[in-house]
Each structure stands twice: as C-alpha cells, then as structure tokens.
Amino acid sequence: MFLSNYQLFDEQLFFPETTVMETIVADHADDAPRSFFMGAAISSLNLIFNFDSTLFYVVWTSLYVSLIAVLIATLISLPLGVVVALHDFKGKHFLQACLNTLMALPTVVVGLLLYGVMNRQGLLGDMGLLYTRAAIIIGQCILIIPVIWNLSIAAVNSADPRLARTCASLGANYFQRILIYMSEVRFALIAAVVTGFGRAIGEVGIAMMLGGNIDGYTRTMTTAIALETSKGDFEFALALGFMLLLVAFVINTVLQQFQQKTK
Amino acid sequence: MTNLYTLKNVNFNYDAHFSLVDVCAEIKKANITAIVGPNGSGKTSLLNILSFMIHPHSGSLHYDGEPLSANNIATFKRTVGYIQQNPYLLLGTAFKNIELGLKLRHIDKATRIKKVFDVMQLLGIAALSNRDARTLSGGEAQKVAIGQVLVLAPEVLILDEPFTHLDKKSIYELEQLILKLKDDFGKTIVFTTHNQYQAQHLADAVFSAIKGNIFTSQAINLFSGDLDFEKHSFNTGKQLIILPEGVSHAENIAIDSKQIVLSNHKLDSSMQNSFRGKITGLVEEIEQVKISVEAGETFQTIVTHKAFAKLGLSIGADVWISFKSSSIRIF
Numbered sequence: 039m040f041l042s043n044y045q046l047f048d049e050q051l052f053f054p055e056t057t058v059m060e061t062i063v064a065d066h067a068d069d070a071p072r073s074f075f076m077g078a079a080i081s082s083l084n085l086i087f088n089f090d091s092t093l094f095y096v097v098w099t100s101l102y103v104s105l106i107a108v109l110i111a112t113l114i115s116l117p118l119g120v121v122v123a124l125h126d127f128k129g130k131h132f133l134q135a136c137l138n139t140l141m142a143l144p145t146v147v148v149g150l151l152l153y154g155v156m157n158r159q160g161l162l163g164d165m166g167l168l169y170t171r172a173a174i175i176i177g178q179c180i181l182i183i184p185v186i187w188n189l190s191i192a193a194v195n196s197a198d199p200r201l202a203r204t205c206a207s208l209g210a211n212y213f214q215r216i217l218i219y220m221s222e223v224r225f226a227l228i229a230a231v232v233t234g235f236g237r238a239i240g241e242v243g244i245a246m247m248l249g250g251n252i253d254g255y256t257r258t259m260t261t262a263i264a265l266e267t268s269k270g271d272f273e274f275a276l277a278l279g280f281m282l283l284l285v286a287f288v289i290n291t292v293l294q295q296f297q298q299k300t301k
Numbered sequence: 302m303t304n305l306y307t308l309k310n311v312n313f314n315y316d317a318h319f320s321l322v323d324v325c326a327e328i329k330k331a332n333i334t335a336i337v338g339p340n341g342s343g344k345t346s347l348l349n350i351l352s353f354m355i356h357p358h359s360g361s362l363h364y365d366g367e368p369l370s371a372n373n374i375a376t377f378k379r380t381v382g383y384i385q386q387n388p389y390l391l392l393g394t395a396f397k398n399i400e401l402g403l404k405l406r407h408i409d410k411a412t413r414i415k416k417v418f419d420v421m422q423l424l425g426i427a428a429l430s431n432r433d434a435r436t437l438s439g440g441e442a443q444k445v446a447i448g449q450v451l452v453l454a455p456e457v458l459i460l461d462e463p464f465t466h467l468d469k470k471s472i473y474e475l476e477q478l479i480l481k482l483k484d485d486f487g488k489t490i491v492f493t494t495h496n497q498y499q500a501q502h503l504a505d506a507v508f509s510a511i512k513g514n515i516f517t518s519q520a521i522n523l524f525s526g527d528l529d530f531e532k533h534s535f536n537t538g539k540q541l542i543i544l545p546e547g548v549s550h551a552e553n554i555a556i557d558s559k560q561i562v563l564s565n566h567k568l569d570s571s572m573q574n575s576f577r578g579k580i581t582g583l584v585e586e587i588e589q590v591k592i593s594v595e596a597g598e599t600f601q602t603i604v605t606h607k608a609f610a611k612l613g614l615s616i617g618a619d620v621w622i623s624f625k626s627s628s629i630r631i632f
C-alpha cells in the first residue's frame with residue numbers, strides 16, 4: 039500500500055500532466071496491467087485508423103527498405119539456389135552446411151561487422167554509408183541471402199525426380215531447364231522469398247546499428263517500437279506492432295491464395 | 302527393311318557394376334521392338350542408350366547408318382521421343398503440357414496451337430485440352446505424355462514400361478495406338494515390358510534382358526542354377542552342363558539356339574557337351590525349323606529346312622544335341 043502510494047506520488051511529481059487514462063490506472067491499482075494494455079490498444083488503433091502520418095511514414099520506411107533488400111537478395115540468391123540444386127560439385131555439402139549456419143545469423147552480428155566496414159575509419163568509410171537507408175538495405179541483404187539461397191535449394195530438391203528426364207526428352211537447353219524447374223517449384227520459391235522478407239522486416243539489430251533510427255529517414259517499424267517503448271510511448275509502439283503483424287498477415291494470405299490456385 | 306539402330310558389343314557400366322554387357326542388336330525402321338526382362342536387367346539402360354541420353358562406354362552404335370559421334374548426338378537426340386515410366390506432367394493444363402516442347406523450340410503460337418490440336422485429335426484426347434494435368438487418370442496422363450513427345454514429330458518413340466499402372470481398357474487403347482503409330486505413321490517404336498505375352502503379340506521383335514545381357518533371338522536357351530566347381534560344370538538341377546575352364550562364378554547361362562548341333566547319333570567331336578534327348582516340338586518357319594529337344598532340360602535348336610529333311614526328324618525321335626562349352630554365355 040505504501041509502495042503504491044509512493045509510486046503514485048512519484049509519477050505525479052515527474053509527469054504532472056496526468057491524463058484521464060492514467061488516473062483510472064492509479065485508481066484501480068489491482069487491474070492496472072489490463073487496463074493499461076487495453077487503453078494503449080485503443081489509442082494505438084486510433085492512431086492507425088486516423089492514418090497518423092508519423093506512424094505511416096515509419097511503416098513506409100520499413101517496407102521500402104525491406105522490399106528493396108528482398109528484391110536484391112532474390113535476384114542474387116534465387117538463381118544461385120536453382121543452379122546449386124541442379125549441379126553436383128565438390129564442396130556442395132560444405133556450402134549447404136555454411137548456408138544452414140548463416141540462416142541463424144544473429145542480426146546484431148551483421149550489424150556489428152558492417153559497422154566495422156562502414157564507419158569513418160572502416161574500409162568503406164569514405165562512401166558515407168553508415169546511418170543511411172542504403173546501409174540497412176545492404177545489411178538486410180546479407181542477412182537474408184543465405185535464407186533465400188538455402189530455401190530455394192530445398193525447393194528445387196523437392197521437385198519430382200522425373201522432371202529432369204522430362205526436360206531432357208523435350209530438348210530443353212540449360213536455361214530452359216532452369217526456367218522449367220523454377221516454374222514447377224514456384225510456390226516453394228515464393229515461400230522462400232516471403233520467409234526472407236519476414237526476416238528482413240522483423241529484424242531490429244541491423245536497422246538500429248547501421249540505420250541509427252533517424253526520425254523521418256532510417257526509423258523503421260522495429261527500431262521505432264524499441265525506441266518508443268523505452269521512451270514510454272507504448273501506444274505508438276503498439277500501433278507499429280499491429281502494423282507489423284498486419285504486413286505479415288497480408289503477405290501470408292496472398293501466399294495461401296496462390297497456393298490454392300496452383301494446387 | 303533397313304536397320305535404324307545397329308549395336309555392336311556395346312558395354313555400359315554404372316558405378317563399376319555392369320548394366321549392359323556386350324550388347325549386339327539391330328532394330329529395324331518402322332518396327333515395334335519389345336524388351337522383356339525383370340527389374341535391374343539393363344532394360345532402362347538400353348533405352349537410355351537408344352535415346353542417346355547415355356553413351357556406350359565401349360562398342361559401336363550406328364543410327365540410321367551413321368556412327369554415333371560427339372557431332373551428331375544432338376541431331377540424333379532430336380529424332381527420338383522418350384516417354385518415361387509413370388510419366389511426370391508439369392503444372393498446368395494438358396494443352397500446356399503438350400505445347401511445351403514446341404515453345405522450347407520457339408515455334409510461333411498459331412503453329413503451336415494447330416500442332417497440339419492435331420496430336421490431341423490423333424491420341425483421342427482433344428476433350429482433355431483444358432483439364433488440369435494433375436487430375437488426369439493414369440491412361441489419360443500416359444497419352445498426354447506421348448503427345449508431349451509426339452508433337453515434336455520424332456522418328457522413334459521409346460517407352461519405358463508404358464503399360465504398368467494402367468487399367469485393362471487403357472492398355473488396349475495404348476496397344477492400338479502403338480500399332481497405329483507404326484502402321485500409319487511409320488514410327489519406330491521400342492518399349493519395355495514385364496509381360497512376355499504382350500511383347501509377343503504386339504512387337505515385331507522381342508529382346509530378352511537378363512542381368513545386363515540382351516538376347517535378340519527369341520529361341521534362346523536360358524538356364525539358372527549353381528556352379529559345380531569340381532566338375533567345371535553348371536548344375537541346372539536337371540542337367541550338368543560343362544563350362545569352359547576358369548569360371549569362378551555363374552548363376553545363369555545362355556546358349557544360342559544356332560550354336561546347338563543336332564544329330565541322329567553321338568558325334569565324335571571336340572564339343573564337350575553332348576546329350577541324348579527326344580524331340581518334343583517342331584515349329585516350321587520361313588527359313589528354318591525350330592526344334593525343342595527334351596534332354597534333362599528343354600533345349601531349343603534351329604536347323605535349316607534342308608538339314609531337317611536330311612535328318613528325317615519327327616516328334617518323339619531320339620536325337621543328340623551337342624555344343625561347345627565356349628559358346629555358353631555365363632552371367
């Protein structure tokens with residue numbers, strides 16, 4: 039009781055402009071956690087449905103950075119995945135073991151290593167990449183190339199073994215064969231790309247360390263959530279959390295529709 | 302009739318394990334050839350060689366009078382259509398599946414549509430055009446797979462086990478289709494089957510495949526049994542057949558009918574195998590007479606009409622059969 043009174047006093051001392059919501063929180067100390075969360079949830083939905091410009095700019099930054107990263111990573115790793123899967127060569131198992139390991143690469147490690155390269159004294163220091171969107175894009179690319187590469191190898195390996203012979207007997211040349219394979223396992227390939235996108239848009243380490251969380255420039259959904267939560271703006275953070283979930287939901291729904299269509 | 306394929310002493314080994322041993326065979330143009338044999342007998346390897354997917358490790362292969370070389374493989378390949386066992390159809394409609402080969406050859410759309418419909422008409426599957434290939438029955442899928450290669454107008458059609466997984470009606474339809482492709486379109490057709498009877502009634506020539514050995518003559522004497530080390534001989538369970546010296550392993554032996562000499566009395570010759578037996582069957586053919594002799598095992602021999610008349614043979618007659626141990630193929 040004493041503790042609770044002390045807290046109330048303390049809060050009022052440092053945050054004199056107490057809102058109605060906070061008063062309710064203080065009056066019902068027992069159900070405070072739920073009311074606090076519910077209140078914040080309602081406020082966050084208000085932000086979303088009022089199309090709060092700050093909120094949507096952060097969402098847009100996140101989508102922009104991650105979509106470009108996925109596009110570049112896909113262009114590199116999808117063909118590599120198909121080629122690696124269709125060939126037997128020395129060191130293939132080693133390569134796959136490496137890719138498996140890199141799939142679990144911690145984002146802060148990518149951030150750390152690239153920070154070492156991109157800071158003023160680093161190898162690419164002169165390019166002034168650090169704390170730009172380009173830096174986040176490069177970092178996310180490195181993060182998800184192993185993911186898309188490895189999953190597309192698995193996708194092509196999942197193709198029916200008779201497909202090789204069908205390609206051969208139809209007289210497909212090398213590139214035609216690759217295209218036929220990609221078309222046959224397109225659902226698994228798209229799933230690989232979506233997994234990569236999921237990892238990129240949900241990561242926080244790279245965006246924080248290489249982007250620097252600059253308001254209106256490199257502030258992404260995840261870095262904003264981290265910042266706003268520690269600042270105490272739980273509503274804004276929660277709104278971003280909802281948006282992040284919404285992005286994931288939309289993408290998975292589209293993927294599911296596609297899966298049903300190709301079945 | 303000219304030979305389309307001529308194989309001489311063709312060998313192919315797969316991981317130090319022989320899958321084809323000294324194959325000598327001829328396949329005639331516009332003929333149906335069946336290859337009969339159990340799994341792992343080298344049937345599929347032979348089909349792969351005939352479709353130029355793999356190349357003999359030794360021996361020679363002539364196709365349409367030309368020897369196989371690095372320069373003409375691609376040209377040869379284009380004239381052969383291969384339909385694999387339980388064929389795989391791509392995602393999309395039956396039409397798209399048949400169209401694909403033409404697309405890969407950059408043929409314009411109008412020509413593609415016409416060719417695909419012609420082939421579908423021929424195969425009697427025009428109604429399936431817009432059906433999703435994954436929803437077709439076994440027989441329908443088989444026809445679409447045939448359409449897939451037929452649309453490319455190959456000279457040779459090679460089918461690996463086309464009749465497995467098919468119901469009776471589909472088997473009949475496919476048999477009629479194979480005959481039609483040969484009779485009306487002059488296609489050369491090679492197929493494999495487990496069914497000896499089907500091979501006999503459908504094909505013009507039947508090859509037998511056993512452990513990588515391909516026997517082109519129908520009247521081949523095949524025996525399985527054990528090696529008897531002490532007697533240098535092969536025990537079939539009913540007869541002891543003397544083998545050449547130095548044989549250390551034998552599970553099966555084959556004796557070409559033409560290598561067996563038939564006589565009225567025991568011959569005084571260097572031939573180590575000589576058995577007395579009774580004639581149990583006579584089949585008169587255009588150039589020769591096929592004779593079955595019961596001598597422990599039943600042996601098939603072939604003699605000319607002239608020799609047949611000279612020996613004065615009839616059913617039940619006592620005869621001697623003789624053959625050299627060096628004429629026995631062991632595997």
